[in-house]
Amino acid sequence: MKQKLRLAMYAAVALSTVCAGSAFAQGKAGAVVVKGSDTMVNLSAAWAEAFMKDHPETMVSVTGGGSGVGIAALLAGSADVCNSSRDLQPKEKKQGADNGVNCVETNVALDGIAIVVNPANPLTEISSEQLMKIYTGKASNWKDINGQDAKILILSRETSSGTYVFFQEHVLQKQDYSPAVRLMPATSAIIEAVASDKTAIGYVGLGYAASAKDRVKLLPVKADAAGSAIQPTEESVRSGKYWISRPLHCYTNGKPKGAVKAFLDFCLSPAGQNIVREQGYVPLN
Numbered sequence: 001m002k003q004k005l006r007l008a009m010y011a012a013v014a015l016s017t018v019c020a021g022s023a024f025a026q027g028k029a030g031a032v033v034v035k036g037s038d039t040m041v042n043l044s045a046a047w048a049e050a051f052m053k054d055h056p057e058t059m060v061s062v063t064g065g066g067s068g069v070g071i072a073a074l075l076a077g078s079a080d081v082c083n084s085s086r087d088l089q090p091k092e093k094k095q096g097a098d099n100g101v102n103c104v105e106t107n108v109a110l111d112g113i114a115i116v117v118n119p120a121n122p123l124t125e126i127s128s129e130q131l132m133k134i135y136t137g138k139a140s141n142w143k144d145i146n147g148q149d150a151k152i153l154i155l156s157r158e159t160s161s162g163t164y165v166f167f168q169e170h171v172l173q174k175q176d177y178s179p180a181v182r183l184m185p186a187t188s189a190i191i192e193a194v195a196s197d198k199t200a201i202g203y204v205g206l207g208y209a210a211s212a213k214d215r216v217k218l219l220p221v222k223a224d225a226a227g228s229a230i231q232p233t234e235e236s237v238r239s240g241k242y243w244i245s246r247p248l249h250c251y252t253n254g255k256p257k258g259a260v261k262a263f264l265d266f267c268l269s270p271a272g273q274n275i276v277r278e279q280g281y282v283p284l285n
Contacts, residue, residue, distance in 0.1 A: 032060045032263050036070020036083035037162050038187050039111065039205035040248055043279045044083055050275060051266045058259045064186065067162025074251055075101050080260050082251040085111065085205070086162035106250045108267050110282035112232035113167060113244040114209035116191070116216040120198045123147050125229035127222040128243075131171050134201060137178030142199070155190045155202035158183040166246055167203055191216060203244075206232050210280030237282045248281070 034044050041064035048060035067086050073079035075096050088096075088103055096103045115126055126145070133139035134154055143149045156177060157164040164183075168174060184190045190202035195215040209218055209232070220229035223243045236242035256264050266272045273283040 030058065030259070032058060032081065032259050033079050034060060034062045034081040034083060034250075035065065035073045035079040036081075037067045037085045037248070038064040038157070039085045039161075039163055039208070040064075040083040040109075043109065043207060043248075043276065043281060046275050046279055047263070047267050047272055050271065051263055054266075055259075055262065058262070060263060066158065066160035067165070068160035071251065074103065074253060075099055077101075077253075080252065081264070084162050084249045084251055085246065086165045087249070088251070102254045103251045104253070104255055106252070106256070106264055106268075107247045107284065108250050108264070109248040109273075109276045109284060110237055111246055111248050112206040112237040112242050112282070113163060113203050113246070114206050114232045115201065115203055115219045115221055115244075116194050116209055116212075117201050117219060118194055118196075118198045119215070119217045121147070121201075121217060123219060125220045125222060127225060127229075128171060129225065131221070132173070132175070135167075135172055135177055135181060136175050137180055140180065150199045153193070153197050153200040154178065154181045155184055155193055155200055156181045157187065157190070157203075158185060163187070163203065163205065167244075171203075171244060206237065206282070207280035234277070234282045 034048070041062060044062045048062050051060055052058065067084040070079060070082035070084055071088065071092055074082040075092070093103065115131065117123060130139065130145040133145065134152055135156070139145050139152070141149065141151055156167070168177065184193065187204050187208050190204055191208060191212045194200045194202050195212065209216065218231060220231045221242070221244060222229045230236050230242045232242045237245045250264060250267070252260060268284070273285065276283045
């Protein structure tokens with residue numbers, strides 16, 4: 001409940017812009033608007049809470065909705081910082097250039113995408129091939145991958161999510177998701193569905209998985225049939241042994257400055273990177 005109230009507080013702040021005529025480009029302080037990745041929303045909210053304790057003159061608002069939503073807001077000038085769990089697409093870079101928006105990337109953390117099932121599911125590991133079969137529709141029953149005889153409830157983030165795009169590119173090898181996949185509006189919704197349904201499977205950011213480890217089961221993942229199943233941890237993500245991993249980005253219009261730079265500098269500071277670890281993600285260093 002405390003976390004929900006905190007997020008609601010951040011979401012209620014009025015918008016500022018990132019374009020050349022924004023408040024920060026003019027050297028004024030007041031508000032930093034952060035939008036985008038649902039994977040990063042709790043992390044950014046924790047950063048904002050800590051930052052505002054030391055900078056009471058600056059209000060930082062944080063909202064999710066997906067990386068695509070954040071990128072669109074940055075390109076439209078309605079966000080100062082875009083949180084994104086994926087890289088910019090070529091069409092987005094072109095749109096930015098056409099609109100005079102110079103998207104500058106700052107890596108702020110590392111993440112592993114955890115595969116989660118209900119604790120009652122007897123499966124103890126899963127392979128990249130099995131994940132591909134499930135999410136492309138070639139396996140619709142758990143027995144198709146040597147599991148129980150039950151139809152699989154397949155859960156995914158919606159198309160605006162950077163995690164949706166990353167999973168499709170790196171796990172499905174750019175194949176289409178099955179029409180049977182149920183698209184969920186938020187990562188928290190995937191956790192809730194998996195926790196309440198014995199037949200469900202989903203994928204979530206490592207921080208969400210870590211905070212729900214008493215309600216869902218994380219499956220170690222094999223990169224190939226001959227490899228070992230690897231659990232997503234700070235060590236396995238940082239070393240690259242856990243192959244479904246990625247950097248988490250913040251995009252700004254041009255190099256950060258003013259209050260935006262102060263906020264991102266905090267995110268990258270030892271205190272900010274300690275918050276990354278506390279939230280279940282992987283610090284850069």
